[in-house]
Amino acid sequence: MVPAIQFKDVVKVYPLKAGDVTALDHISFEVEHGEFIAIMGPSGSGKSTLLNMMGCLDTPTTGDIFISGIGVRSMSDTELTNLRRDRIGFIFQYFNLFPLLNIIENVSFPQMLKSQKRVDEKKAVEVLRAVQLEERLYTHTPLELSGGQQQRVAIARALINDPDILLCDEPTGNLDSKTGASILDLMTELNRKGSTIIIVTHDPRVAEYTDRTIRIVDGRIAE
Incomplete structure (x- = not known):
């Protein structure tokens, strides 16, 4: 089976007036379907750039990225x-x-x-139940919900189109420790059911929930 994500010698350079900045420096790795992975590193290490690349929000300067076997460098917007x-x-x-x-x-x-047509509200209810949000809240607006409840809604929204991959950027960063733990328990359960999940985090407690950790320092994967 082809990997969920594959990076082959990926370089990302941002040209700046003060001099080019190499955000990713010859990165190569694979994420298999069904893995639960944490990406960690200090500020400025390249974590956000790596996440943007995995999410096809940016393209590499050189090298190749494949999402479920699909090469992204030559794709149109x-x-x-x-x-x-x-x-x-x-x-x-x-x-x-x-x-x-x-x-x-x-x-x-x-x-x-x-x-571009009418939505399937039954599917929305299905994913909201999967993230264990109380049914009485379905007609509320986000500002009427707690932070933990809003994050459950955000997870449900991410699941609605049955994605191959979930990319999470500090998903517990704005939550208290108890609520954050419940969100990580939910993600662990989603992973058990087959979701491929990658979490960018600075919190080692978050990484404890995952199968393995990719550490990035100065744009390179630390061995």
């Missing part, structure tokens, strides 16, 4: 958008929910982008 929409779910530290939409509408939004 439209093709990259469709790949992100159909194969990758994003979970962020700040939730990024729409404040004027209720919970069902927030979760259904990626469906609307994909189909």
Whole structure:
């Protein structure tokens, strides 16, 4: 089986007036389907750039990236958008929910982008139940929910289109330790059911939930 994610000698250079900055320096690794991985490293080490590359939000200067066997370097912007929409779910530290939409509408939004038609509310309810959000909250807006409840909604939204991969950027960074642990327990359960999950974090307690840790320092994977 082809890996969920494969980096082959990836370099990312950002040209700046003060001099070029090499954010990723000849990175190579693979993530297999069904893995649960933490990416750790100090500030400025290249973690965010690595996550952006895995999420097809940016493309390498040199080298190749494959998502479920699909090479991304030669893809058009439209093709990259469709790949992100159909194969990758994003979970962020700040939730990024729409404040004027209720919970069902927030979760259904990626469906609307994909189909351009009426959404399947039954599927939205299904994923909200999977993340254990109380049904009485489905018609509320995000600002009426706690941080932990909002993160559950964000996870449900990431799951709505059945992605191959979940990419998580400090998903417990804005939560207290107890709520953060419950979110990590939920992600562990999603992983047991087959989701491939990559978490970027600075917190070693988060990494304890994962199968392995990729450490990045100065744009390189630390052996």
